[in-house]
Structures are given as structure tokens and as C-alpha cells.
Amino acid sequence: MADKIPVLKERKNFVATRNACKVCSPLGGSIAYKGIKGCVPVIHGGQGCATYIRRYLISHYKEPVDIASSNFSEESTIFGGEGNLSAAIQNVIAQYKPEVVGVCTTCLSETIGDDIGQALRNYKAANADDKSIPEFVYSSTPSYQGSHMDGFHETVAAITKTFATKVEANEKVAIFPGFISTEDLRMLKDILTDFGIDYIMVPDYSETLDNPVWDTYHRIPDGGTPVEDLKLLGGAKASIEFGPILNKGNLVGRLKNKNLAVTGAEYLSKEFGVKKYTVNVPVGITQSDELFKALSEISGNEVPMRYQMERGRLIDAYADGHKYVFGKKAVVYGEEDLVVAMTGFLDEIGVEVILAASGGNSGTLQPEIEKCAPTHGKTIQVMGDLDYEKINELCIDMKPDFLVGNSKGYYIARELEIPIIRVGFPIHDRMGGSRLKHIAYKGAQELFDKIGNAMMEYKQEHSEIGYKYI
Known part of the structure; x- marks a missing residue:
């Protein structure tokens, strides 16, 4: 008998993306890192990725935005980029003296399978006697698996998981405002203060990406949430996160495990029992009412x-x-x-x-x-x-x-x-x-x-x- 001829499966027509209604994942991650005090973002990948992100953010925020790069070459693409990452971190420490280095991966470093966590552990071990070593945090942000919002929320979750520790209960309220404007962040901080709420905002780029005029250039702008505050998140009395969708895209396929915390607020709830409030981004009367209702319940105070x-x-x-x-x-x-x-x-x-x-x-x-x-x-x-x-x-x-x-x-x-x-x-x-x-x-x-x-x-x-x- 003649072999059966295989039947090709019917394939749907595919239309290529022509002008995406989103930008790259590490761009969102970089914005989140800019909301941490003394943090310098490092893009682990090609120089072009960091250049694109810097140019894009400068155009929107009208501020100088420094984003470092591990500057992949053909050699590092083949043999791995750990050496490039170590060199990038060393350069950042020498030039900026940061309190935190935040690493975002790119399509390239994710595709070749670089283990960023191990690379950072190796770096710290090799420089154990160096008192200038900052804190490290990294997030997985390949653009082929998400948008800038996936990268932003993945990085916020990574910051929370890296720094939140089990501490005594405190009166802090963890605020996860999502990706809103610098003026929105400042208004939100005023609202929280008027309610008498002692908050920890993750992230807070209201000053780092919207600076006053300087007499001399600041390599790292003032502002951002201090790491000391982030370490108190595990003892917070409550958390509020803006947005019902947040990090529920397909980034890194984490949603296959339903027990995995995919947002900072979820992590605090599951690991430390911090009560979580989720509201829509509060635009308009109805959605703002939900925020003010939550703030009244948490603070025990009436709406001012x-x-x-x-x-x-x-x-x-x-x-x-x-x-x-x-x-x-x-x-x-x-x-x-x-x-x-x-x-x-x-x-x-x-x-x-x-x-x-x-x-x-x-x-x-x-x-x-x-x-x-x-x-x-x-x-x-x-x-x-x-x-x-x-x-x-x-x-x-x-x-x-x-x-x-x-x-x-x-x-x-x-x-x-x-x-x-x-x-x-x-x-x-x-x-x-x-x-x-x-x-x-x-x-x-x-x-x-x-x-x-x-x-x-x-x-x-x-x-x-x-x-x-x-």
C-alpha cells in the first residue's frame, strides 16, 4: 500500500504587527526601578535596548534618564553574558555609587538562558569584602512574552519579593499604585497623608522622574522608596493595589501555577498575611469612591x-x-x-x-x-x-x-x-x-x-x- 499523504492542518491567516499598541517589557521594568531610592537600572542585553528605553523615557518625562547596559556582543550571545553583567555592575558602582542595582533581562539574555540570580550571587561572592556593594534585585522581562506593563508589574513583584521580610506588625500601608503619572503619585501621597496613613509606595518615581531644577547634575536623582521601608512590607497592616488586571498577561508563563503570587500585593498576602485591597485605577467618581472607602476602612477616619x-x-x-x-x-x-x-x-x-x-x-x-x-x-x-x-x-x-x-x-x-x-x-x-x-x-x-x-x-x-x- 502506498503511504498515506499527510494532510496539512488548516492555518488561520496571520497579520503581522505593524505598529504595536505597547512598548517593550524592560522599559516598564526600568520605570519601576526608578521608583526605588538610589537605584540604577541595568538592562542585561544589547546596547540598543538601553538606548531605546532612555530615549523613549526622556521624551515623555523631559528629564535625564540614565539606564545602564551589559552591552552584549556576538561572543556574549554565544557563550553567555555573565561577564558582561559583572562588568556593567562594576562600572555602575564606580560611577554612580548606587544603593540598589536593578537588573532587567531582555529577549536576548532570556533566549540564551542566562541565570541572573546565580550571576548576582557569584558577583557578591567574588566581592564579599567590598563595602561599596549595593543591594541587588532582578526581574525577568523578555519582550516576546509581554508588554511594558507586564515588565512594570513583574518588576514591582520582584522588588517586593526581594526586600519584604517577616518583621513585627507595624502601621504601614503598602501602596501599589501601578503605572500612573508623577502628578498622580503626588496627589495620591497627599490623599494618604490627609487620611493620616503611614504608607510605603511601591514604586514612587514622583520625584526621580520629575525633578526640580539643579545647580549641579545629580547622577541619581533624589526621591524614591528607601530599601529600609521596603523591608517593612512584611509587617504592613494592609495593602492597596490599583488595577484588576495588573500582571495577568502571559509573561514567563507564571500563571500556569495558580498558587504563584504574580503581584506585590498578592505576595504580601500569601507570605505574610497582609490584608489586600484591590481597586480600579481611581478615575471618576465611582472608582474614586472605592479608593476613599478603602482608605476610610484602613485608617478608621472619615473622608476629609x-x-x-x-x-x-x-x-x-x-x-x-x-x-x-x-x-x-x-x-x-x-x-x-x-x-x-x-x-x-x-x-x-x-x-x-x-x-x-x-x-x-x-x-x-x-x-x-x-x-x-x-x-x-x-x-x-x-x-x-x-x-x-x-x-x-x-x-x-x-x-x-x-x-x-x-x-x-x-x-x-x-x-x-x-x-x-x-x-x-x-x-x-x-x-x-x-x-x-x-x-x-x-x-x-x-x-x-x-x-x-x-x-x-x-x-x-x-x-x-x-x-x-x-
Whole structure:
């Protein structure tokens, strides 16, 4: 009998990513490391990775951002990069004298299988008598298994697991704010202080990535969460993390083990019994109310009058501007947790979100949006693992009234001749992108005013009359 001819399996058409709605994983990890006092990030891989990350962050934060590199060569790619990593660490210690060195892996170092933990142990053993040796922490951040948000949250979890120790119970509250703006972090710290909460923020890059003017250059900017505080996390009375999705993508396949803690707050809960509160990124009234409710419960204090007044003014603004925004159609894109929060806020003010898009691939974007957007949640087209070109194609057919997202989508808004409300990361085409307010009642007030004013301006510019009163 003639051999049977094997039948090829049917394969679905594959469309290559043309303009990813995300950036690389070690970039997110570097931002998290910048939120630790005295920390210098080291990218374990090619020089181009670190150069790209530095350029990208400088453009958004408008600040000098130093990111070191182990500078792989062809030889290190074949025989391993431990020697390069040791040399990079030695150079960083000599030039920066850091308190912490944070290592992010790259596609290249992960592909060849470098054992970073062992390499760092070897380095410390070889330099055991050197009093200048800093603390070390490393995170696994290959871009082929995640976005910048996966890298950010993986690094936050790594920082927590590295430094949190079993200590006596204390009154500290661990705050995991996620990837929000420097101004959001400062507002959040003010809120915590007004509640009388003694907090440990992981990470806190509000000063390190948004510096005052200097008389002389600081190799390592002031600010960040001290390691001494991180070591107290195991005795915290509670933790609060922003975002229901967080690190639930496919990074390193850790979710195959359901018992594995994938966020910093989960680790504190499982290892030390720290009570965990999870809230959406607090954008708008409903989601901010959840944060303030948690803070009241933890602190035992009522919401300070300052924030009650801000909430009241926001409700009044909603009533004043309702006629300008109600029924408008919007497309929201960006990091998954930010998309969830923004969709909930837009649903709250009467805007119909017709597309909620992200480059993330957690698989949980749809159910989380349905929870936070009770009016339109079940009718919103929700899509993950998207690129901007696909979003552009969808927008042409959907005809939204405005876009909500980062500056990478500006060309879509320009082609459609509609406004874009810039939020999140990156903002490369405006000043103050890193200082945009998003969270709490004050952040929602600014967002609502921006959206209302954008709708009014659009009406003025497209009117033959040119209304002076609208």
C-alpha cells in the first residue's frame, strides 16, 4: 500500500504587527526601578535596548534618564553574558555609587538562558569584602512574552519579593499604585497623608522622574522608596493595589501555577498575611469612591472635607457639562488597567465607548470593562493584543467623536479630523505629559473639563458661524 499523504492542518491567516499598541517589557521594568531610592537600572542585553528605553523615557518625562547596559556582543550571545553583567555592575558602582542595582533581562539574555540570580550571587561572592556593594534585585522581562506593563508589574513583584521580610506588625500601608503619572503619585501621597496613613509606595518615581531644577547634575536623582521601608512590607497592616488586571498577561508563563503570587500585593498576602485591597485605577467618581472607602476602612477616619468638596464640585461639573458630552462616541486605547478605568469614567459621564483597545493580552479586559461600565459595557467592542494600524482601520468604520489615549494615536485622530484627549503613556507631543492628572476627584475634574472643552472647540471650528457662546 502506498503511504498515506499527510494532510496539512488548516492555518488561520496571520497579520503581522505593524505598529504595536505597547512598548517593550524592560522599559516598564526600568520605570519601576526608578521608583526605588538610589537605584540604577541595568538592562542585561544589547546596547540598543538601553538606548531605546532612555530615549523613549526622556521624551515623555523631559528629564535625564540614565539606564545602564551589559552591552552584549556576538561572543556574549554565544557563550553567555555573565561577564558582561559583572562588568556593567562594576562600572555602575564606580560611577554612580548606587544603593540598589536593578537588573532587567531582555529577549536576548532570556533566549540564551542566562541565570541572573546565580550571576548576582557569584558577583557578591567574588566581592564579599567590598563595602561599596549595593543591594541587588532582578526581574525577568523578555519582550516576546509581554508588554511594558507586564515588565512594570513583574518588576514591582520582584522588588517586593526581594526586600519584604517577616518583621513585627507595624502601621504601614503598602501602596501599589501601578503605572500612573508623577502628578498622580503626588496627589495620591497627599490623599494618604490627609487620611493620616503611614504608607510605603511601591514604586514612587514622583520625584526621580520629575525633578526640580539643579545647580549641579545629580547622577541619581533624589526621591524614591528607601530599601529600609521596603523591608517593612512584611509587617504592613494592609495593602492597596490599583488595577484588576495588573500582571495577568502571559509573561514567563507564571500563571500556569495558580498558587504563584504574580503581584506585590498578592505576595504580601500569601507570605505574610497582609490584608489586600484591590481597586480600579481611581478615575471618576465611582472608582474614586472605592479608593476613599478603602482608605476610610484602613485608617478608621472619615473622608476629609477637602475631598468631599472636590467630589461635590465634580458632580456639579457633570451636571453643567452633561449636554456637551452625553451621547458622544469614543475610542479608548492604552494599557489594560488604564483602559478599564477610562472606560468606566466615560460610561459614568454619558459617553458611549465604542471600542476599548489595548496591546495587552490578559484575556480579562472584556469582563473587567463590563463590571466598570454598567451602561454600555456589554455593547463595547473590546479587543486586546492590538496595534495602532488595526485601531485606525476600526475607527474609520466606527466614526468616533473623539479618541482617549496616548500620543501614539495622534495620527489616527488627525486622519479622522477629530479631537484626541491625551492620557497615560507615552505623551511625546506635548509638554507636561508626565504630569497629567488622572486619578481621584481632581483628576476626573480635569479630564471632564478637557473632554467638554474639546467637544465645544470642535463645534466652534466646524461651524460657519463661529459661536462665541455655546
